[in-house]
Amino acid sequence: MRFAEAYEGWRERRLTQEEAARLLGVHERTFRRYIDRYEEAGLDGLLDRRLSQVSQRRAAVDEVLRLTELYRSRYEGWNVKHFHSFYRRIHAGVRSYTWVKQRLQEAALVPKAPGRGKHRKRRERAPLPGMMLHQDGSTHAWVAGRQWDLIVTMDDATNEHYAMCFVEEEGTASSFQGVQEVIGQRGLFSSLYTDRGSHYWHTPEAGGKVDKNHLTQFGRAMRQLGIELIPAYSPEARGRSERAFQTHQGRLPKELAAQGHHGPRGRQPLSPGGL
Numbered sequence: 001m002r003f004a005e006a007y008e009g010w011r012e013r014r015l016t017q018e019e020a021a022r023l024l025g026v027h028e029r030t031f032r033r034y035i036d037r038y039e040e041a042g043l044d045g046l047l048d049r050r051l052s053q054v055s056q057r058r059a060a061v062d063e064v065l066r067l068t069e070l071y072r073s074r075y076e077g078w079n080v081k082h083f084h085s086f087y088r089r090i091h092a093g094v095r096s097y098t099w100v101k102q103r104l105q106e107a108a109l110v111p112k113a114p115g116r117g118k119h120r121k122r123r124e125r126a127p128l129p130g131m132m133l134h135q136d137g138s139t140h141a142w143v144a145g146r147q148w149d150l151i152v153t154m155d156d157a158t159n160e161h162y163a164m165c166f167v168e169e170e171g172t173a174s175s176f177q178g179v180q181e182v183i184g185q186r187g188l189f190s191s192l193y194t195d196r197g198s199h200y201w202h203t204p205e206a207g208g209k210v211d212k213n214h215l216t217q218f219g220r221a222m223r224q225l226g227i228e229l230i231p232a233y234s235p236e237a238r239g240r241s242e243r244a245f246q247t248h249q250g251r252l253p254k255e256l257a258a259q260g261h262h263g264p265r266g267r268q269p270l271s272p273g274g275l
Contacts, residue, residue, distance in 0.1 A: 068107045082251050125157050130189045132156040136241040137170035140249050153178035172199040191228035
């Protein structure tokens, strides 16, 4: 029902204010406010005044243009979260992540994310730092023309990365290097969660259970240190490290290139062992 009809019904005493408000789908107090505005300015008084007001917080066009030009010229291809961290830290930006994302999407510089799929319950984290660590490797073209393995040792409770290093190939030496760095900086930890790579475990049957009695060199060292070694039986079981590597693969190559590390022909060649 239009307001004029409800108003006339109230004026002619065919409707109470409560009944008129219910017909319009508003509260009785709102209907009384409408009456005052209608009697003062007619139907124009019922227009939403917010639609004709310019927000005092609205950014100037020049600021939006500077933001989009910065992204286009120096950070094209970066995801919004990564770009926003540099925008705040390097370029002294003050706008929120949501504001930056919306401006970049409006300029068609970044796509809108697809809808999330069905929620998957994640495994509970360890209650305290040092109770469980993850160690895993990711093969990727970290600089142009070079594929290395990035070995990460991280805490399950906090996701803090205690050790990161590039190596030519993941193996026993790289696993010992990560553990050595952690123990040297933080001390002993309780357990280590790994995949079933041959440097961690002996697996009698491909895809089967590990042999916890026939230990590898790394497994024997962990037993002597009193660190429990825990095998993962699916990629989903290593979800923490897999999500971390997705982030690193999206960010590290761009940051290394921005710093001049471009591989064999770059200005600053980067070698395994450094990060």
